[in-house]
Amino acid sequence: xxxxxxxxxxxxxxxxxxxxxxxxxxxxxxxxxxxxxxxxxxxxxxxxxxxxxxxxxxxxxxxxxxxxxxxxxxxxxxxxxxxxxxxxxxxxxxxxxxxxxxxxxxxxxxxxxxxxxxxxxxxxxxxxxxxxxxxxxxxxxxxxxxxxxxxxxxxx
Ligand code: HEC
Numbered sequence: 001x002x003x004x005x006x007x008x009x010x011x012x013x014x015x016x017x018x019x020x021x022x023x024x025x026x027x028x029x030x031x032x033x034x035x036x037x038x039x040x041x042x043x044x045x046x047x048x049x050x051x052x053x054x055x056x057x058x059x060x061x062x063x064x065x066x067x068x069x070x071x072x073x074x075x076x077x078x079x080x081x082x083x084x085x086x087x088x089x090x091x092x093x094x095x096x097x098x099x100x101x102x103x104x105x106x107x108x109x110x111x112x113x114x115x116x117x118x119x120x121x122x123x124x125x126x127x128x129x130x131x132x133x134x135x136x137x138x139x140x141x142x143x144x145x146x147x148x149x150x151x152x153x154x155x156x
């Protein structure tokens with residue numbers, strides 16, 4: 001009994017020290033984890049695309065999500081810029097581990113972001129919707145390839 005408590009104390013103390021030193025490293029280097037790059041960074045930027053295109057049907061009627069103000073369109077441009085920035089972040093070696101398919105998928109984010117940016121220039125809501133769909137396909141493709149315990153994956 002005494003032994004097992006002693007053992008637990010040792011394990012807990014080790015975990016505490018490990019936990020602290022890990023935190024310190026993150027604070028000094030300020031390198032976000034991959035999960036943080038995904039969510040909130042990439043996820044939030046992508047949601048601007050998805051929330052700025054298409055229609056929502058409710059009992060009250062149909063709402064067109066296409067931006068109606070300059071601010072609304074500008075938000076999409078900002079999101080496209082952020083997605084482009086994060087594509088480059090994902091291609092850093094610490095995330096890509098030099099995997100060619102990873103880098104290709106990361107670059108595909110830029111193609112979708114560029115398409116969204118052009119749709120803003122053209123004020124083309126339907127095209128923005130297509131850009132959002134293209135963006136989503138890149139997320140799914142990479143998750144299917146590189147996210148082994150993806151909760152959305154289909155069991156084989
Ligand atoms: C280059 C590959 C790649 C691309 C492209 C990619 N993801 Fe991910 N994503 C991953 C991997 C790998 C994980 C698992 C990360 C982990 O949990 O350590 C992940 C996890 C996530 C998560 C869960 C994060 C968490 O809390 O664990 C979200 C949300 C997410 N991605 C959103 C997106 C969205 C939105 C897009 C598209 C706009 C996208 N991802 C594109 C590789 C990618």
